Amino acid sequence: MRQATAADPIAILSGSGGLPPVVARAAAAAGHRPVVIAIEGEADPAAFGAARVHSLRFGEIGRLFRTLAEEGCRRAVFIGGIARRPDIAALAPDLGALKLLPRVLSLLHGGDDRLLAGVAAIFEERGIRLVSPIENAPDLALAAGVATRRKPTPQDMEDAEAALAAARAIGALDIGQAAVAVEGRVVALEAAEGTDGMIARIAELRDKRRIPKAGGVLAKCMKPRQDPRLDLPTIGPATARNIKAAGLAGIAAEAGRTLVAGRAETIGALDAAGLFLLGVKP
Amino acid sequence: MRQATAADPIAILSGSGGLPPVVARAAAAAGHRPVVIAIEGEADPAAFGAARVHSLRFGEIGRLFRTLAEEGCRRAVFIGGIARRPDIAALAPDLGALKLLPRVLSLLHGGDDRLLAGVAAIFEERGIRLVSPIENAPDLALAAGVATRRKPTPQDMEDAEAALAAARAIGALDIGQAAVAVEGRVVALEAAEGTDGMIARIAELRDKRRIPKAGGVLAKCMKPRQDPRLDLPTIGPATARNIKAAGLAGIAAEAGRTLVAGRAETIGALDAAGLFLLGVKP
Numbered sequence: 230m231r232q233a234t235a236a237d238p239i240a241i242l243s244g245s246g247g248l249p250p251v252v253a254r255a256a257a258a259a260g261h262r263p264v265v266i267a268i269e270g271e272a273d274p275a276a277f278g279a280a281r282v283h284s285l286r287f288g289e290i291g292r293l294f295r296t297l298a299e300e301g302c303r304r305a306v307f308i309g310g311i312a313r314r315p316d317i318a319a320l321a322p323d324l325g326a327l328k329l330l331p332r333v334l335s336l337l338h339g340g341d342d343r344l345l346a347g348v349a350a351i352f353e354e355r356g357i358r359l360v361s362p363i364e365n366a367p368d369l370a371l372a373a374g375v376a377t378r379r380k381p382t383p384q385d386m387e388d389a390e391a392a393l394a395a396a397r398a399i400g401a402l403d404i405g406q407a408a409v410a411v412e413g414r415v416v417a418l419e420a421a422e423g424t425d426g427m428i429a430r431i432a433e434l435r436d437k438r439r440i441p442k443a444g445g446v447l448a449k450c451m452k453p454r455q456d457p458r459l460d461l462p463t464i465g466p467a468t469a470r471n472i473k474a475a476g477l478a479g480i481a482a483e484a485g486r487t488l489v490a491g492r493a494e495t496i497g498a499l500d501a502a503g504l505f506l507l508g509v510k511p
Numbered sequence: 512m513r514q515a516t517a518a519d520p521i522a523i524l525s526g527s528g529g530l531p532p533v534v535a536r537a538a539a540a541a542g543h544r545p546v547v548i549a550i551e552g553e554a555d556p557a558a559f560g561a562a563r564v565h566s567l568r569f570g571e572i573g574r575l576f577r578t579l580a581e582e583g584c585r586r587a588v589f590i591g592g593i594a595r596r597p598d599i600a601a602l603a604p605d606l607g608a609l610k611l612l613p614r615v616l617s618l619l620h621g622g623d624d625r626l627l628a629g630v631a632a633i634f635e636e637r638g639i640r641l642v643s644p645i646e647n648a649p650d651l652a653l654a655a656g657v658a659t660r661r662k663p664t665p666q667d668m669e670d671a672e673a674a675l676a677a678a679r680a681i682g683a684l685d686i687g688q689a690a691v692a693v694e695g696r697v698v699a700l701e702a703a704e705g706t707d708g709m710i711a712r713i714a715e716l717r718d719k720r721r722i723p724k725a726g727g728v729l730a731k732c733m734k735p736r737q738d739p740r741l742d743l744p745t746i747g748p749a750t751a752r753n754i755k756a757a758g759l760a761g762i763a764a765e766a767g768r769t770l771v772a773g774r775a776e777t778i779g780a781l782d783a784a785g786l787f788l789l790g791v792k793p
Contacts (some may be wrong), residue, residue: 395684402677404697414703415686421698421721422712428702430712438705 232277238262240357241280241303241363243272244309247465248362248490250276251307264300266293274311294355305352306362307459310423328458346456361458362488371464371508373484376496379505381479385446387413389481389507392448400452406462409477411445424449425467431475447472449482451511457486464506465490469498479505486511513669520544521647522584522639523553523562526591529747530644530772532558534590537648546582548575554591576637587634588644589741592705628738629702643740643772649773653746653790655766658778661787663761669695671763671789674730684736688744691759693727706731707749713757729754731764739768746788747772751780759789768793 239261243249249272253263257280265282267274274282283296297305349359363370375381381389388410395408395415405419409431417435419427428447434440450463462482472480479499487508489495499506521543525531531554535545539562547564549556556564565578579587631641645652657663670692673727677687677690687701691713698716701709710729716722729745744764754762761781769790771777781788 333688382549395686396679398680398684399677399700402680402697404700408702415684416703418681418686418700418702420690421696421716423721426712430708434703439705 237304238264238300238302239360240264240266240297240300240305242266242268242305242307243277244268244307245271246309246463246490247381247467248262248463248488249309250278251491252353252362252369253277253280253306254305254321255362255369256306259366264297264302266296268309273473289416294357297357299353302357304358304360304450306360306365307457308347308362346459349456349459354467359458361421363486364458369488369490371482371484371487371506373510376489376508377479377499377504377507379479379500379503381446381481381505381507384412385478385505389446389509390447391415392446393450393481393509396448396450397453400428400450400455403454406452407447407449409445409447409475411440414440416440416445422504425471428468428471428475428477431477435476443476443478445475447477447480449487451483451486460485461488463490464495465487466494466498469495469504471506473502477504479507481507483511484508519586520546520582520584521642522546522548522579522587523580524548524550524589525559525589526550526589527553528591528745528772529697529749530745530770531591532560533747533773534541534588534644534648535559536560537651538588538646538725541648543647545672546584548578548580550591576639579637579639585640586640586642588642588647589631590644615676620643628741631738631741641740642669644743645768646740651772653764653766653769653771653788655790655792658788658790659761659781659786661761661782661785663728663763663789666694666726667760667787670726670728670760671730671791673697673790674728675732675763678730678732679735681733682737685734685736688734689729689731691727691729691757693722693759696722698722710750710753710757710759712758717758725758725760727757727759729759729762731762731769733765743768743770745755745770745772746777748776748780751777751784751786755788759786761789763789763791765793766790 239256241253241263243265253265256263263280265277265280267284268403271286271288274284282338285293320455352359391410393475399405399418407419407424407427408415409417417427417430435442451462464487465484521538523531523535523545525547535547538545545562545727547562549564549566550564556566567575581624609622634641673692673695674690681687681700689706689709690697691699699709699712717724733744746762746764747770
């Protein structure tokens with residue numbers, strides 16, 4: 230069996246957000262040939278510059294595996310968000326999808342972990358190895374310690390610990406990856422609304438005087454039983470904007486298993502907003 | 512020491528919502544004399560009919576204990592919501608409050624459990640025994656089994672179990688009492704937004720197609736370490752309206768330690784909306 234080499238093509242299965250183009254560029258910079266599979270309605274095909282891009286709809290599973298075979302991809306990275314759980318009626322399944330449909334339907338009926346792990350297994354059976362975006366480009370991972378000019382205060386550290394404990398607890402139940410604590414009290418937990426939706430709630434809670442006017446920390450961490458190749462916690466310039474609008478002081482996330490979506494842009498946005506980013510040992 | 516009898520006055524310390532008037536009426540019906548302490552900005556003094564009502568501001572702790580002494584109250588029920596955490600600047604503390612201020616400030620810096628337990632201790636030291644609204648009027652408690660015409664389906668039972676497990680997990684961390692599961696997946700967890708705020712989110716998640724269009728169960732349960740005299744989970748006609756608007760199928764809550772805010776009105780509202788209410792063994 231032929232070994233994958235640095236010159237090999239690598240499929241970048243791309244959902245929404247700023248991270249997929251960053252990962253594709255990082256793969257190219259590391260000597261790989263990125264082949265972008267842009268999920269229609271999620272990824273922006275124009276965002277990938279010179280990389281090769283195929284736009285596929287959610288149900289086109291047969292076409293997906295044909296495309297990967299034609300491109301010679303034996304490795305794939307899953308990256309970016311899937312904002313919408315696919316509506317079965319809108320799937321427009323092709324023949325490849327129809328064969329898998331009972332299995333996919335069963336996967337949709339469960340938490341994100343189960344869905345993604347099941348999809349990963351379908352790829353592996355077809356000889357395509359899933360790799361972590363970090364394995365592919367280690368520079369994308371958050372390092373331990375404070376990455377920003379601003380350092381966390383003792384109150385920030387107390388909030389970080391409370392929020393991390395809560396995020397780990399809900400992660401253990403395969404519910405969410407994130408939590409916010411203000412003045413030592415956990416005030417928001419992430420579930421289906423996603424991290425951005427949860428952060429938006431903080432400003433509402435302040436308006437309603439249900440929580441103190443300022444301060445607090447966002448914690449993000451990998452679910453304890455999560456496959457690190459799939460759905461890693463991510464932080465990017467949008468996170469910086471969102472937590473600034475929510476009046477939070479900073480972010481605590483796990484070093485080595487949190488993706489930073491463009492280090493210069495992200496740290497630059499955090500520094501410009503006067504926020505901290507802390508990488509903690511998992 | 513004089514024993515409390517059924518004829519004794521009982522203080523009803525009343526926050527927001529429909530439950531305080533229900534509890535005051537239930538106390539009167541059980542032969543007690545309710546003395547309502549309406550917290551300004553939270554309770555509606557006009558909602559208590561013929562009962563004696565004193566309106567007090569949050570900081571008037573000295574006045575509160577003088578009023579309870581004048582009325583001869585040796586027992587008190589805490590009931591209703593506190594929508595806003597008191598803003599220290601707006602407290603307008605009287606002398607009694609100033610003496611307690613360091614202790615109250617320390618209590619505000621923590622979860623709801625700690626806050627309420629600390630306030631309870633302040634009452635007990637002054638000879639006022641806190642009693643559960645259920646102890647005072649057992650009819651207010653949810654019974655085991657299905658209380659509505661609609662019965663839960665097997666899918667509803669799966670959702671109820673997932674949501675109850677999540678609600679217990681966040682309760683163990685003193686974060687919230689409620690969770691929602693749809694098709695077996697936990698999609699919302701309560702923190703500082705409160706149960707109504709969390710339920711309102713469900714409709715938004717459906718609009719954004721992040722969760723299935725219909726179905727799902729709200730679970731409410733007492734925090735494992737919570738004092739049962741304080742802040743019991745409650746269900747009322749407003750809960751029925753809210754979960755109907757959110758497209759949920761019903762509610763699962765703990766029998767014997769969930770307050771039903773007006774049995775006839777609540778079950779009537781649930782039946783009219785075609786929803787179920789299930790009392791599960793804690």
